[in-house]
Amino acid sequence: MGLLVLDTSYVGSAALFGCVFVVLWYLWNLLRGLPAGLPPGPRWCRLPVVGSLPWIDNKQMHTQLRDWAKVYGGIYHLQMGNLLAIVLHDLNLIKKTFAMDECSGRPDTALLNYYTQNRTLGVLFSQGDVWRENRRFTLSCLRDFGMGKFTLESKISEEVKILLEVFEHEDNVTGFDPHCHVITSISAIICSIVFGKHYTHDDPDFRQYLSVLDEQVEYLSNGAAVSFLPFLGALPGSPLTKFKNNWDWLRTVWLEKEIEEHKQTIDANHPRDFIDCYLIKMQAMENSEGKSRSCMSEKQLTTLVADLFGAGTETTSNTLTWGLLYMMRYPHVQQKIQAELDDVVGRGRLPTTKDKPDLPYTHATVLEILRCSTVVPLGVLRATTQDTTLAGYDIPKHAVLIPNLWAVSHDPRYWDKPDEFRPERFLDADGKVMTNREALILFSSGTRICLGELLARAEVFLYIACVLQRFTIAPPEGSTMPDERGKLGITWAPLSYKLNCDCSLKQRCSIWY
Numbered sequence: 001m002g003l004l005v006l007d008t009s010y011v012g013s014a015a016l017f018g019c020v021f022v023v024l025w026y027l028w029n030l031l032r033g034l035p036a037g038l039p040p041g042p043r044w045c046r047l048p049v050v051g052s053l054p055w056i057d058n059k060q061m062h063t064q065l066r067d068w069a070k071v072y073g074g075i076y077h078l079q080m081g082n083l084l085a086i087v088l089h090d091l092n093l094i095k096k097t098f099a100m101d102e103c104s105g106r107p108d109t110a111l112l113n114y115y116t117q118n119r120t121l122g123v124l125f126s127q128g129d130v131w132r133e134n135r136r137f138t139l140s141c142l143r144d145f146g147m148g149k150f151t152l153e154s155k156i157s158e159e160v161k162i163l164l165e166v167f168e169h170e171d172n173v174t175g176f177d178p179h180c181h182v183i184t185s186i187s188a189i190i191c192s193i194v195f196g197k198h199y200t201h202d203d204p205d206f207r208q209y210l211s212v213l214d215e216q217v218e219y220l221s222n223g224a225a226v227s228f229l230p231f232l233g234a235l236p237g238s239p240l241t242k243f244k245n246n247w248d249w250l251r252t253v254w255l256e257k258e259i260e261e262h263k264q265t266i267d268a269n270h271p272r273d274f275i276d277c278y279l280i281k282m283q284a285m286e287n288s289e290g291k292s293r294s295c296m297s298e299k300q301l302t303t304l305v306a307d308l309f310g311a312g313t314e315t316t317s318n319t320l321t322w323g324l325l326y327m328m329r330y331p332h333v334q335q336k337i338q339a340e341l342d343d344v345v346g347r348g349r350l351p352t353t354k355d356k357p358d359l360p361y362t363h364a365t366v367l368e369i370l371r372c373s374t375v376v377p378l379g380v381l382r383a384t385t386q387d388t389t390l391a392g393y394d395i396p397k398h399a400v401l402i403p404n405l406w407a408v409s410h411d412p413r414y415w416d417k418p419d420e421f422r423p424e425r426f427l428d429a430d431g432k433v434m435t436n437r438e439a440l441i442l443f444s445s446g447t448r449i450c451l452g453e454l455l456a457r458a459e460v461f462l463y464i465a466c467v468l469q470r471f472t473i474a475p476p477e478g479s480t481m482p483d484e485r486g487k488l489g490i491t492w493a494p495l496s497y498k499l500n501c502d503c504s505l506k507q508r509c510s511i512w513y
């Protein structure tokens, strides 16, 4: 009994001591000022070990960081657990910073390190020479497979046609959640480039890969504590453990098997897809430089393929799910697009990207969908690879760089009434589309600008044009209009909602192709 009393009082004293320590540390931080050379930052939200993390609102981090920029300016710093983060708000500063080679790293976090073996695998989260090599190869290979050309368009159109059928056969009385169909359809496009296979909407395995991807994207959320507090990863059931299990499963159950199958059936003279191209180049490098010196490997390929699957699926599908939601909320926009499509394309064939110049309102709406949704609101976090200077401040090596792309897309200095959905903002006085508005940087900029930008733009245009050519979409009868709240992972996704796309709503059933 005596021992128990002693123990309890010991624990109590330790807790009291801990609290006093934290309070003293907090006060000391408030009084001592900020480290010399760094940009400003909130002094009042810094605790030992966790730094500003307890104050970060994971669900709305992009708006919260925008609000803090009103106090601290276009560049400020935060202590995120064990990493110093530099938040960038100013458009010109983001562009300048992201063009610098020493700002093209990725953060040193437990999740990314596991996935990429300390940022040495793949293209999305790797850095240094590995990233440069993989990026060069991926870009040239995607170009060969028609990215930005009409050859890829036929793949997109095939998937659109299937999606239209799926929508048509859905329950159009009580409505349905479009996201599951949209993500399957969009993912099937990047998968056909990468794996040379056509994955169908009713393939249970493919559905499972997509649902695992959804989970991974949430774990990779930019403000996730586990990214900045490595010790959390050791706790049972931590997101790090779940992330690792998911990745190991996806790798072994799907990706490695696909690569093996390709190795068995490859014809070096007729590459079928991205995996074939990589294997052929890898063999050539091994022949010329020897296996140990070549930087290409099956391990690299596995992560590269996963990067393309992830980056090419979540982003565009969320953009489209937002797009359909906006179309329901702004029926006058939908009607204008339909009138333009009827005029220019008619109902006898699907719209194509060749029609784009003659469909300025549809094109402007697509740009407005991209701007309003900004589906990667805080970009893919970058990191400094050496000490550097930004806007006159000293930024140390390994600092995390957070570009608030969402804030730029919603900045009243560049966009009149930024919170309004108004496609007209992309049309000039002659009704022509202003495609290159400088502040539209949702694909980021500089050395690591999105590799799939052309593909994504083509996909969003074709899906929106084809869906609205065939259907008028609306919320199911009696249900309320979905609002514009979203869910933040690494991407910004709309909350789940239902739509009804009964084509009889506007007698659009007469479409035949």
Ligand code: HEM
Binding pocket: 098, 123, 124, 125, 135, 190, 307, 308, 311, 312, 313, 315, 316, 319, 374, 375, 376, 379, 380, 381, 382, 442, 443, 444, 445, 447, 448, 449, 450, 451, 452, 453, 455, 456
């Ligand atoms: C609306 C759709 C999309 C948006 C908004 C988007 C946005 C972004 C952003 C913000 C980055 C980070 C760039 C940086 O680090 O500064 C990125 C990188 C990347 N994106 Fe996209 N993306 C989209 C679609 C796609 C598609 C369809 C692909 C498929 C090929 C893709 C592949 C990639 C890859 C591989 C990277 C990494 C580039 C690198 O680190 O060098 N993205 N994207």
